[in-house]
Amino acid sequence: MKIILTGAGGFVGRHLARRLLARGPNGGWMDGGRVEQLVLADLEPPAFDDIRVRRVTGDLSDAAVRARLVADGADMLFHLAALPGGAAARDPALSRKVNLDGTLDLIEAMAAAHGGRTSPPRVIYTSTIAVLGHPMPALVDDATPLRPAMTYGAHKLMVEVALADYRRQGLVDPVAIRLSGILARPGGATGLKSAFMSDVFHALAAGRPYICPVSPAATLWAMSLDRCVDNLLHAASVDSALMPAGGAVTLPALCVSMGELIAAIACRLGADASLVTHVPDGTLEAAFGAHPPLLTPAAEAAGFRHDGTLDALVESALATL
């Protein structure tokens, strides 16, 4: 099996690449499938000492780079590459180029390169809860209308719609999964407005004071990095007949308050929770700290899972810090 992974140099991409390679031949990966080639694409794809890895360096909005990437086709594409939300808001034209046009071009090129093989290639697309928009209703479930409030979410939703149409056309076999906050991302500026969720892990682990830009009562949806990759790997093999009509699901996530999260991290680390003080930014709290209870029956019926408990989430997140 040949797999292409875009955004391979990113936080989730690197971890997914490692997990894909670690499973090894016949290591339970799909029905007897084995990773024969893993094509890692990014501006700076990570290096692995593994003969199955091919690196493609470049910008996916460049047609020549896309052509190199899909040359000879592939069985599967994990499309993680994206211009993140904050950067997309600052440059909507670049977001259109990368998150919309370049993404559609890549998937169409992938389908064309696949040519006469028996079944269309699986495409796993990382969408986002930003397709829901904000303010959110009192409860979010699979029937909640999708009204993105940021360019990033708008482009992600447009690709979801296109993927459902590509599936109908038989071009690809897509699975779109909407990610919540992934814990814990590396510290420092990442262009993600939700970085505070991760920064608090790094601060408490280092025993540093941290000024949190949302209140203790702020609520967020979160999953650990390992759980996120578990869900990506599940998306690779899930029967698409189990997916709902639109082909996209909001992944299960734990809905936790910032105060609960800080207490759980401090408890597990034996750290002092009072290192964290709160200076809420109203705009940020409204967009990223006002998440209502989340019900995801469609994703659960298709076999996707959250971390189970807040403590399990924190333990898993700390293990990959």
Next chain:
Amino acid sequence: MKIILTGAGGFVGRHLARRLLARGPNGGWMDGGRVEQLVLADLEPPAFDDIRVRRVTGDLSDAAVRARLVADGADMLFHLAALPGGAAARDPALSRKVNLDGTLDLIEAMAAAHGGRTSPPRVIYTSTIAVLGHPMPALVDDATPLRPAMTYGAHKLMVEVALADYRRQGLVDPVAIRLSGILARPGGATGLKSAFMSDVFHALAAGRPYICPVSPAATLWAMSLDRCVDNLLHAASVDSALMPAGGAVTLPALCVSMGELIAAIACRLGADASLVTHVPDGTLEAAFGAHPPLLTPAAEAAGFRHDGTLDALVESALATL
């Protein structure tokens, strides 16, 4: 006021152009607005003996044509040009070029040309009930999920999402209205799978036998051409604060059975309804003849209207035959 109208050579476009010009200066058109220039764009834009009309001939997926069209900006764009549903299904790549990429490029060019004027230009976008997909639920209202089942509907929905984002960015002031079947289109092949709704008018008016490809029990949503143009003109001046969150509304339409429609046409014409026989095509009936009751409170609250009664619809449609 300078207005651009794309798809001006089409069935609805020609009628809209005529109505825009007929209102004349200060003829009740918006708040004291007058049509100073009307730019008609199409592969074959219609000719009018009116010094306010400028014609732009060409394909909107050509950047040079778009640049000529929006040169010096405009106050308003009616974007009616589209590759119709049947043609889009036969050539999804062309549909992407025209119905998605070219449409976004045109609207972005319009916004850029508008430059430093006080308020963003109004964009009236003709979307379609094909964004709903099929099979439809037992009743359709403003909360019905949008799951297009054809490439045409997918691209129209993607543009709706983009327009809401353009509005948020302040680039344009969009109003997207979803059209049902417009009666009665000219006879003959038009690339529209729903042509049968109109063909029956022409057949009965000419006293010709007609083999209808859906059963008498088939149900459809319809509005007359004049009512459609009334709604387009209303969209030009409606307060966007009255529009729902997503910025797009399904227009009110009468839900009628094919049998009722045939009887009403025959009655008004004094024609013989038995000229029509039925040889239903299951696929066509499922896609275009299985419309449930339709509730459109959002559009009605914003001032959009259907024809009122089936007889009024038939009278209006026959008047523009």
